[in-house]
Amino acid sequence: MAEPSPSYSSSHGKRKRACSPNDNASSSGRTKNSTSLEDNLIFSDTLIALQLMRTQFPKLEKVVTQPFILQSQLYSSVKDRTQVDRDLESLKKDRVLRVFKLNTGQDDHAIMFMDDYLRQMEFAIRRSTGKKQDGSEVFEWFEKYVLHSKLDVSINHLELCSLLSHGGDAKDKHITVLMNAGLLTCQLIDQNMYWFSVPSIGPILKGLSQGRKEVLSLLNQRKYKEMLVSSLEKMRLKSSPLDVRFHLRDLIGSGHIKTVQTPTGLLARVSTD
Secondary structure (H helix, E strand, O other), X not given: OOOOOOOEEOOOOEEOOOOOOOOOHHHHOOOOOOOOOOOOOOOOOHHHHHHHHHHOOOOOOOOOOOOOEEHHHHHHHOXXXXXXXXXXXXXXXXXXXXXXXXXXXXXXXXXXXXXXXXXXXXXXXXXXXXXOOOOOXXXXXXXXXXXXXXOOOEEEHHHHHHHHOOOOOOOHHHHHHHHHOOOEEEOOOOOOEEEEOOOOOHHHHHHHHHHHHHHHHHHHOOOOOEEEHHXXXXXXXXXXXXXXXXXXXXXXXXXXXXXXXXXXXXXXXXXXX
């Protein structure tokens, strides 16, 4: 697998020392041991926000997936959305991360650090090659010639075949192998277009959609449709393997929930806008 990409300082657009997303995100000056959303909601640096949210990704049972961050979660933590989009483009070009279109909503995108994605891909390859299917050589071609040259969330059939052909005689069976491994999904509107995808993420996306509804339902059941974030975070969701904090960041960033600072703490309130 490829070596992890160098890190990037999103604040100034200059390269820094190489680092892993595992590096402690507490360089933001926040309390190292604090895990509450109230203490770790707002950041001025895109990369630091990404690193911290990666470390706070819920521990999941029965699902093997590397941490990912929703773009909406990033918008909840870094207020300058234009700067976030600019930073993401730079981080993609530097091969620090990849962005994936999700099927849970029109504007839903997941962000995964490149070395995490390669680990997820490696797991999918081991599972696929264990089936001894014909065309497994395509995995090497895909990583070497497609992933590192095509940075968009999608790719068309002709370009995909062209890039794969740098490794060998690319045929339809090779694309089928990639789709069966969960690395590509065919677009419903245009069968000649493919989304790059994260293998084995399907069950989590189902929980993502249901968890959003459950958190909003919890708030809507309250008289004023609001609740302290600290109290919300202690609740366990029935419909999602993801924790409340994960869903709150998402719902705040997407505008479904707004936060209000009160003397008793940070309040989460259903948005009426």
